Amino acid sequence: MSETTFDAAFAAQARVENRRYILGRIGVYAFLGFFAFIYLLPLFVIVANSFRNLPEITQNGLIALPRSFSLKAWPQAWAHYCVSGTCEGIRRNFYNSLSMTIPATIVSTMLGAINGYVLSKWRFRGSETLFTCMMLGVFMPGQIALLPWAYILGALNLSNSVYGLILVHCVQGLSFTTLFCRNYYVSIPDDLIKAARIDGAGFWRIFFKIVLPISPPILIVTVIWQFTGIWNEYLFGVVFTGGRQQPVTAALVALSTSQMNAHPYDVGSAAVLIGAIPPLLIYFLGGKYFVRGLTQGAIK
Amino acid sequence: MTNASLGAGGNAALARTPRWRQRLSDWTPRLVLAPSLIASFVYVFLFTFWTLYISLSNSTLLPTYAFVGIKHYYELWSNKRWEIAYGNLFFFSGIYVVLALAVGLALAIAIDQRVRFESFWRTIFLYPLAVSFVVTGVVWKWIYSPDAGIEFLMRSLGWTDFTFRLTTDRDAAIYAIIATGVWQSSGFAMALFLAGLRSVDPDLIKAAQIDGASRIRIYRKVILPSIAPIFIAVAVVLLQFAIKTFDLVVALTGGGPGISTTFPANYVYDLMFQRGEIAIGAAAAIMMLAALAVVLVPYALWTNWRSRREAASHV
Numbered sequence: 001m002s003e004t005t006f007d008a009a010f011a012a013q014a015r016v017e018n019r020r021y022i023l024g025r026i027g028v029y030a031f032l033g034f035f036a037f038i039y040l041l042p043l044f045v046i047v048a049n050s051f052r053n054l055p056e057i058t059q060n061g062l063i064a065l066p067r068s069f070s071l072k073a074w075p076q077a078w079a080h081y082c083v084s085g086t087c088e089g090i091r092r093n094f095y096n097s098l099s100m101t102i103p104a105t106i107v108s109t110m111l112g113a114i115n116g117y118v119l120s121k122w123r124f125r126g127s128e129t130l131f132t133c134m135m136l137g138v139f140m141p142g143q144i145a146l147l148p149w150a151y152i153l154g155a156l157n158l159s160n161s162v163y164g165l166i167l168v169h170c171v172q173g174l175s176f177t178t179l180f181c182r183n184y185y186v187s188i189p190d191d192l193i194k195a196a197r198i199d200g201a202g203f204w205r206i207f208f209k210i211v212l213p214i215s216p217p218i219l220i221v222t223v224i225w226q227f228t229g230i231w232n233e234y235l236f237g238v239v240f241t242g243g244r245q246q247p248v249t250a251a252l253v254a255l256s257t258s259q260m261n262a263h264p265y266d267v268g269s270a271a272v273l274i275g276a277i278p279p280l281l282i283y284f285l286g287g288k289y290f291v292r293g294l295t296q297g298a299i300k
Numbered sequence: 301m302t303n304a305s306l307g308a309g310g311n312a313a314l315a316r317t318p319r320w321r322q323r324l325s326d327w328t329p330r331l332v333l334a335p336s337l338i339a340s341f342v343y344v345f346l347f348t349f350w351t352l353y354i355s356l357s358n359s360t361l362l363p364t365y366a367f368v369g370i371k372h373y374y375e376l377w378s379n380k381r382w383e384i385a386y387g388n389l390f391f392f393s394g395i396y397v398v399l400a401l402a403v404g405l406a407l408a409i410a411i412d413q414r415v416r417f418e419s420f421w422r423t424i425f426l427y428p429l430a431v432s433f434v435v436t437g438v439v440w441k442w443i444y445s446p447d448a449g450i451e452f453l454m455r456s457l458g459w460t461d462f463t464f465r466l467t468t469d470r471d472a473a474i475y476a477i478i479a480t481g482v483w484q485s486s487g488f489a490m491a492l493f494l495a496g497l498r499s500v501d502p503d504l505i506k507a508a509q510i511d512g513a514s515r516i517r518i519y520r521k522v523i524l525p526s527i528a529p530i531f532i533a534v535a536v537v538l539l540q541f542a543i544k545t546f547d548l549v550v551a552l553t554g555g556g557p558g559i560s561t562t563f564p565a566n567y568v569y570d571l572m573f574q575r576g577e578i579a580i581g582a583a584a585a586i587m588m589l590a591a592l593a594v595v596l597v598p599y600a601l602w603t604n605w606r607s608r609r610e611a612a613s614h615v
Contacts, residue, residue, distance in 0.1 A: 039483065039487075061448050061449070064453070115336050130333075133341065141565070146585070147572065147582060253547075265448065272439060275435055279430045283426075291491055
């Protein structure tokens with residue numbers, strides 16, 4: 001008798017637990033779903049509007065399910081829309097961004113790898129202090145550097161050119177790339193390096209034969225970090241270049257402030273997407289490495 | 301190449317190497333590091349002192365080097381627009397950091413409940429970080445805009461007197477920047493918190509479960525305290541973002557309506573490159589650096605102290 005009541009109580013308890021569990025699950029997914037909706041809304045809006053035609057956007061608003069389909073906005077955004085008198089679309093600025101970002105990423109990553117190698121495996125007296133000083137560059141606000149850079153770029157005859165921006169981003173990126181690589185190389189056992197040195201391998205030989213072959217994970221992280229960072233940078237782009245020399249971020253601001261009185265949302269959306277696609281592609285293809293860079297860059 | 305042959309070749313090479321080559325190879329690491337070191341030192345120290353000096357000179361459109369002392373700092377701090385700028389910065393930083401932490405933590409805890417398709421959710425919440433502030437700002441500006449965005453949507457759904465005018469309202473525009481900032485960075489907080497939640501010692505949690513602690517209690521008493529350091533680290537990074545806020549404001553509100561959403565970084569840019577007041581601009585840039593130092597120096601000291609204490613307790 002007492003046993004059956006116990007069982008019944010137990011079953012009731014289990015039912016309550018089970019219901020609570022299911023409610024909890026629904027709550028968690030509803031919460032995540034709600035936020036996912038907010039997070040994806042801008043992406044949806046921008047993709048959808050780049051394929052709608054303008055009259056339909058004006059009639060139904062930006063946030064609406066597409067009821068028209070048009071490919072006209074893309075070529076318009078790429079090569080034809082006008083900002084302050086020139087009608088070349090965003091093509092040129094896209095190339096500018098590419099020709100700035102790729103060399104600056106490669107150079108700063110290579111230098112960072114070598115610096116990190118020295119600072120972790122060839123320490124000398126004072127090298128830790130030097131490393132700490134270099135790291136201050138990570139926190140410097142760009143505004144501090146604007147006037148000195150303007151002067152130096154002027155003196156080097158590099159103002160208003162993509163080459164000037166490459167230089168700026170290489171120097172600015174050094175502290176990050178060095179930090180990433182140094183923290184990764186610290187985990188290579190010193191004995192490995194010592195053994196190679198006893199065997200007569202020198203500085204460069206150890207670097208190319210031992211360190212570099214095990215570097216791909218950190219190099220990918222660094223390249224992704226630098227590429228997205230430099231591609232998305234705006235301040236230096238708008239200060240040190242103008243008009244046809246500007247990177248894509250500066251061109252997008254010019255587009256959105258100058259033309260938005262006429263509200264060509266279709267062309268605007270396509271242009272914005274063109275400017276966002278390279279880092280987005282990298283993110284969706286190399287997400288794991290992107291997140292790793294993020295956590296390392298933030299915490300260390 | 302086998303180890304033996306590498307060793308033999310190496311030793312032979314060592315025997316043949318002249319003294320100066322040996323010397324050179326001793327110095328190789330330092331020589332290799334030198335260019336980067338010089339560049340970084342110029343960037344960090346020389347640039348800072350340069351800007352500091354300009355802020356103390358009487359430069360206007362072009363740099364001159366006549367020393368006038370702290371006159372421009374005085375001018376800056378008595379300037380109405382600067383008052384608005386740092387007022388905005390304080391207001392924005394407070395709400396933005398708290399909200400981004402809260403949303404990030406909530407998302408991390410939700411994802412930590414052994415949900416399905418975890419990487420799918422994570423990918424959604426993190427993608428804003430891959431997108432520039434410029435793109436973020438432009439898109440949200442459209443979404444906030446009364447004649448095509450949310451207000452338009454609600455009205456066309458039948459709610460005809462619905463008003464939602466963040467970016468065109470002097471007092472509300474700052475909330476548009478806060479909301480967009482939170483949208484952009486809470487994924488970052490989520491990623492770091494999630495990593496933290498995963499690194500909590502499972503034995504600790506198990507022990508609490510055996511003691512009959514509820515889920516919520518376990519979170520409050522066991523898990524969250526042990527990720528407190530991550531909490532502080534994320535808050536510091538977010539504060540840094542806040543102090544450097546520039547592109548987002550340019551793209552979203554352009555500092556307007558009027559000058560209501562001016563931030564320090566925007567004002568620096570304005571002074572230096574629109575008004576030709578580079579000395580005051582430099583003073584404002586130095587103030588930004590000071591603000592960063594106020595956040596970062598205590599944090600650096602604290603982490604240093606903690607790692608020392610930990611090292612001591614492990615011995």
